[in-house]
Amino acid sequence: LPPRPTRDILGFLARYAPLAPWQKGILEIIREESLYYVPQAATxxxxxxxxxxxxxxxxxxxxxxxxxxxxxxxxxxxxxxxxxxxxxxxxxxxxxxxxxxxxxxxxxxxxxxxxxxxxxxxxxxxxxxxxxxxxxxxxxxxxxxxxxxxxxxxxxxxxxxxxxxxxxxxxxxxxxxxxxNGGYPIVELVDANYGNRGELLLEHAYEGVELDLKKTQAVLENLYRLWGRPVHLKTVVGEKETLLSAGS
Known part of the structure; x- marks a missing residue:
C-alpha cells in the first residue's frame, strides 16, 4: 500500500491508520473541508x-x-x-x-x-x-x-x-x-511498508524550492502520532537528497 503514489495522505490515514472510529471521523471531516476549498484556491x-x-x-x-x-x-x-x-x-x-x-x-x-x-x-x-x-x-x-x-x-x-x-x-x-498546487509543495505517499517495517515513506517533488524544515518536521511528527510508526520524507536540502524522519 498504496497501490500507486497518492497525494491524499489524510484519506489514506483515515482508512488505514490504527485509530478509533471517532478519530478517523475527525480526519475525514478535516479532509472533506480541505477538498471543499481546493477549487476556490485554484480560481x-x-x-x-x-x-x-x-x-x-x-x-x-x-x-x-x-x-x-x-x-x-x-x-x-x-x-x-x-x-x-x-x-x-x-x-x-x-x-x-x-x-x-x-x-x-x-x-x-x-x-x-x-x-x-x-x-x-x-x-x-x-x-x-x-x-x-x-x-x-x-x-x-x-x-x-x-x-x-x-x-x-x-x-x-x-x-x-x-x-x-x-x-x-x-x-x-x-x-x-x-x-x-495552490503554492504548496507537492508531497506524495509512496510506501506504507517502508523497509518492510510498516513505516510511511513520503516523497517531495522537488523543483528548486526547499521545504521549510521547521514546519516539515512538525508535520512529520503529527503524521507519526497518527500512524503510530516512523514516518520518513525524501526531499532535497542544500542540493542533496535527504531523508527526514519522525519517530525513529
Whole structure:
C-alpha cells in the first residue's frame, strides 16, 4: 500500500491508520473541508477578477455622479498596485481578454505579428463577452495566466518596462510556479511498508524550492502520532537528497 503514489495522505490515514472510529471521523471531516476549498484556491484570481468586472460593469450605469465618484475611490483601493493583488490582476486580465477578442487580437494571423504590431492590431469581431464566459468556464488561475498573461499585457499595464522584456518569461514562470498546487509543495505517499517495517515513506517533488524544515518536521511528527510508526520524507536540502524522519 498504496497501490500507486497518492497525494491524499489524510484519506489514506483515515482508512488505514490504527485509530478509533471517532478519530478517523475527525480526519475525514478535516479532509472533506480541505477538498471543499481546493477549487476556490485554484480560481482565486479568476473569482476576484470576475466579481470586480461585473460589479463595475453593472453598477456604473446606475450611479449618480456623486455615487460614481465614491465608487471610483473604493475601486482604486480595491485595485491598488501593491504587492500581489489578485483583484487587480484578475480584473485587468479579464478586461484584456475582452478587448483582445472584441478587436480580433487572437488566432494565427495575430500571433504571427511582431510584438510592436500586436499592440495596435485591430480586426473588430465583438467576441469579447463570449470569450470571457468561455474563459470563466474552462480555466483555473494557472491555465488562465499561462494562456493570457502576455508581454503585450505586461507592457500595456506597465508591469514591466520595454527594456525588461527579456526577463518576462522568467518572471511569468516564477508566478506560475507560485500558483501550482495552490503554492504548496507537492508531497506524495509512496510506501506504507517502508523497509518492510510498516513505516510511511513520503516523497517531495522537488523543483528548486526547499521545504521549510521547521514546519516539515512538525508535520512529520503529527503524521507519526497518527500512524503510530516512523514516518520518513525524501526531499532535497542544500542540493542533496535527504531523508527526514519522525519517530525513529
Amino acid at each position: 482565486k484570481i479568476l473569482n476576484e477578477g470576475w466579481a470586480t468586472y461585473w460589479h463595475t460593469r453593472l453598477l456604473l450605469p446606475l450611479l449618480s455622479p456623486e455615487e460614481a465618484l465614491e465608487f471610483a475611490e473604493l475601486q482604486a483601493g480595491l485595485l491598488a498596485p501593491h504587492g500581489f493583488n489578485p483583484y487587480r490582476l484578475g480584473y485587468l486580465l479579464l478586461k484584456e481578454v475582452e478587448e483582445r477578442w472584441d478587436k480580433g487580437r487572437f488566432g494565427p494571423e495575430y500571433e504571427a505579428l511582431p510584438l510592436g504590431e500586436r499592440l495596435t492590431y485591430e480586426r473588430p469581431t465583438g467576441l469579447g463577452l463570449k470569450q470571457l464566459f468561455q474563459v470563466r468556464t474552462v480555466h483555473t488561475d494557472l491555465s488562465f495566466l499561462d494562456t493570457f498573461l502576455t508581454p503585450e499585457f505586461a507592457l500595456r499595464q506597465r508591469l514591466l518596462n520595454p527594456e525588461d522584456l527579456p526577463r518576462f518569461a522568467e518572471a511569468k514562470k516564477a508566478l506560475l510556479f507560485r500558483l501550482t
